[in-house]
Amino acid sequence: MGAVAAGAAAVPGTAATLGRRGRAWADVAVPPPFSVPLGLPEVAVPVRRTATTDYYAMTIRDSTAEILPGVGTPVMGYDGRFPGPTVHAEAGRRVIVRQTNAMMHETVVHLHGGLVAPGQDGHPADAIAPGADRRYVYENRQPSATLWYHDHSHHMEAEMVFRGLAGFYLVRDPGERRLGLPSGRYDVPLMLRDARFDEQGRLVFEMDDFRYRNTLLVNGRPQPYMRVDARKYRLRLLNGSNERYFTLRLGEGDGDAMTVIASDGGLLPAPLAATSVTLSPAERVDVVVDFSRYRPGTRLVLHNTEGTSEETTDVMRFDVGRRVPDPSRVPGRLGRAADLGAATLTRDVNLNLDLSTGRFVIDGKTFDMDRVDMRIKRGETEIWRVHNRDVQPSVPHNFHLHGTHFQVLDRNGRPVTGHETGRKDTVAVPVGGDVRIKVRYDRDLGRYLYHCHLLDHSSMGMMAQAEIVA
Ligand SMILES: [Cu+2]
Numbered sequence: 001m002g003a004v005a006a007g008a009a010a011v012p013g014t015a016a017t018l019g020r021r022g023r024a025w026a027d028v029a030v031p032p033p034f035s036v037p038l039g040l041p042e043v044a045v046p047v048r049r050t051a052t053t054d055y056y057a058m059t060i061r062d063s064t065a066e067i068l069p070g071v072g073t074p075v076m077g078y079d080g081r082f083p084g085p086t087v088h089a090e091a092g093r094r095v096i097v098r099q100t101n102a103m104m105h106e107t108v109v110h111l112h113g114g115l116v117a118p119g120q121d122g123h124p125a126d127a128i129a130p131g132a133d134r135r136y137v138y139e140n141r142q143p144s145a146t147l148w149y150h151d152h153s154h155h156m157e158a159e160m161v162f163r164g165l166a167g168f169y170l171v172r173d174p175g176e177r178r179l180g181l182p183s184g185r186y187d188v189p190l191m192l193r194d195a196r197f198d199e200q201g202r203l204v205f206e207m208d209d210f211r212y213r214n215t216l217l218v219n220g221r222p223q224p225y226m227r228v229d230a231r232k233y234r235l236r237l238l239n240g241s242n243e244r245y246f247t248l249r250l251g252e253g254d255g256d257a258m259t260v261i262a263s264d265g266g267l268l269p270a271p272l273a274a275t276s277v278t279l280s281p282a283e284r285v286d287v288v289v290d291f292s293r294y295r296p297g298t299r300l301v302l303h304n305t306e307g308t309s310e311e312t313t314d315v316m317r318f319d320v321g322r323r324v325p326d327p328s329r330v331p332g333r334l335g336r337a338a339d340l341g342a343a344t345l346t347r348d349v350n351l352n353l354d355l356s357t358g359r360f361v362i363d364g365k366t367f368d369m370d371r372v373d374m375r376i377k378r379g380e381t382e383i384w385r386v387h388n389r390d391v392q393p394s395v396p397h398n399f400h401l402h403g404t405h406f407q408v409l410d411r412n413g414r415p416v417t418g419h420e421t422g423r424k425d426t427v428a429v430p431v432g433g434d435v436r437i438k439v440r441y442d443r444d445l446g447r448y449l450y451h452c453h454l455l456d457h458s459s460m461g462m463m464a465q466a467e468i469v470a
Pocket residue numbers: 396397398452453454457458462
């Protein structure tokens with residue numbers, strides 16, 4: 001019944017619930033906004049390189065991170081880092097990661113957005129026992145994209161990701177390099193999420209308690225500032241929250257111009273101008289911001305317009321510095337279109353909180369790793385209409401597919417715009433409404449998960465699996 005009570009109040013992303021408790025939960029430890037410099041996740045270094053393959057070794061372990069200044073916070077981390085090290089991958093070149101589990105808990109690693117074989121995908125049935133290790137083989141047969149890796153343990157992914165088991169995985173390719181987009185130190189991954197701390201600065205995880213997760217973190221730092229040169233930057237924005245939605249605006253008022261260049265699955269066909277971007281949990285968007293439009297000394301706040309108080313509205317601040325030469329550009333043509341062709345089949349998928357049992361379900365059922373929930377013929381395009389039935393109480397959900405990228409057709413009958421026109425692996429499903437997506441699996445046979453990526457919901461059962469058949 002706990003889930004019912006939580007569900008009744010559970011409306012992440014709405015003004016009614018976020019930020020109500022203010023900073024009272026972390027008065028002792030949380031610094032004022034924009035007083036901590038942004039950090040970048042450490043870059044993972046291969047232990048070995050061959051002609052075809054980069055080998056990495058990571059240890060998944062309990063650790064301590066300085067998230068709040070001067071405070072040691074116990075975390076779970078890839079190599080003990082919060083967030084985990086960033087893996088730089090090259091399309092067409094294999095990456096093999098040996099993950100050693102040095103924790104007391106089982107864990108399993110999912111490469112979110114990776115087009116990988118089912119056996120490498122981090123299915124909860126493939127857990128790494130404490131003390132054991134597992135090799136993950138990623139072929140990187142996909143175009144450049146901002147991916148991330150995170151825990152996917154049965155019933156535990158919400159807590160383990162919340163405690164730190166998440167990191168960036170960036171795929172690049174020669175075609176993207178030729179475009180001349182901002183690169184190197186001007187290509188910056190930003191993992192946005194919320195957290196809840198107690199008065200000692202420890203992370204507090206309670207299932208579905210998103211309304212108390214009022215400290216915003218970027219790359220593991222509370223509401224940081226970042227010194228930028230007055231030139232173009234590529235910002236890779238990832239919503240790494242369990243349940244919080246971000247609608248991001250730069251500067252004051254209606255928001256300054258950003259150029260959206262990529263979605264979950266990689267580059268859009270063409271850049272799109274935007275003054276805001278909305279990200280439900282696990283979604284990514286890459287934007288180019290031209291800081292040369294601002295006078296040196298300008299301080300620009302990245303706002304979350306879905307926040308309800310200073311601590312949930314102010315995400316981070318960019319402090320514009322000197323003008324520097326900027327050879328980068330944003331060409332008018334970028335990547336390939338998302339079009340998956342004509343569909344041969346349509347399906348309905350229903351997401352809801354079952355009020356009689358208090359369980360979060362898909363098509364009436366909680367996840368069972370021994371049950372196949374649908375069979376999909378490889379190579380055939382299908383249209384899925386995904387419904388969010390939770391009007392009363394009102395509960396947001398989103399929808400994530402493993403093993404492929406999909407094309408979003410419309411939401412509540414209206415065509416989507418902006419980054420949602422690109423190739424996607426996660427999409428928001430509005431309360432009481434639906435989203436239609438085109439789905440096609442082109443490669444491996446076997447089982448892939450699909451689920452709500454509000455991780456507290458998937459941990460409580462809002463997950464299912466499809467079997468791809470010949
Ligand atoms: Cu959900």
